[in-house]
Amino acid sequence: MNKQEAIANELEVLNQIKASIMDRQQQTTATHSKVHQEILNRFKELMFDILPSYSWIFIDGHTKNYCYLACEDQRFVEQIRQMLHKFNVPESFMVDNNISFQGRCVNSIADNNVRGVRLFATDPKALIAFAEEYKLDVDYSNKTKHLKEELKLFGAYL
C-alpha cells in the first residue's frame, strides 16, 4: 500500500467516525428537545396549580390589539422567578396556542413601576375563557373602565 492509499484509508475511517458522531448528536438533540418540552409541560402543570391562589387584573392594551392578566403579588413573582431559574425554563413561553406567559415584567400593569408577571393574549375571549377554565380570581374593573370610555364615544354614560 502506498502513502496516498494509506492516508485515503485513514480519511475514510475518520469520515465514518464523524458520521457516527453526527448521528449520535442528532439523536441526542432530538431527545434533548423532547426532555425540554416535557419540562415545559410539567412546569405549566405546576404553574396552573398555583395561578388560582393569586389575584389577577385584566388589562386591555392601549391599541386594543392585545390584552393580558397581570399579577403583581411579589410572593408569586418571586416563586415563579425561582422556579424558572431552578428548572431552566425560558422567562416567556406559550401557555397554549393563544396565550403566552411572560415571567418577568416591569410595569406589569400600565402606568406603574412594579415587577410582575403576565398572561398575554391577542384575543380577549381566549384569555377570559382561560381565566374561567383555571378558576382565576380576576379583577375586570379595568375592562369595565375601558368599556365605559368606549361607550362614552357613543354618548352612553354609565
Added chain:
Amino acid sequence: MNETIIKELEVLNQIRNNMYQREQEMATTRTKVIGEMQNRYSSLLIEMFQNVSWIYQPTAVNLTGAFLACEDQTLVKQIKIIQEKIGLNYGVLSPSISFSLYWRTGNPEMFARITSPDANLLGKFAKEHNLKVDFTSKVEELKRELSVFGVFL
C-alpha cells in the same frame, strides 16, 4: 405546590443537564475529528500534487497574491471523488495557503488551484514540496513591471 411534579421536574432537569454535557462533549470530539480529517486531507493533496504540473499565475497585476493552477483532469476527478466521500471541499495546506477546485469563466472543466495571498510563500511551498511549476507567467509579470521603468527584456 405539587411535590410529585416538582420531583419529576428535578429528574427531567438532571437528564437535560446530562444531555447538554454529552452534546458539548460530542461537539468537541467532532471538531477534533474534522481537524484530523483536514490534516490528513492536506497531506493526501500534497502527495497527489507532486505527480502533476502546475502553472504559476499572479492573482492580478501589482497584487501580492498568486496561485498555482493545474488543469490535469485525472487529478481533478480523483479530488472530486475524495471530496464527495469525505465531505471536505476546501483544503488548508498551511496557514496562508489554501486549496480548492475552481471553474474558469466559460470553461466547463474544473481546475485545481493552490492559492496564497503571499506569492513568496507560495513559491516556498512549491519548492518545499517539490512541485513541478511553470513560472513563465511570473517572468511575464516581471517583464511587465520592469517595462514601467523603461526596461524591456
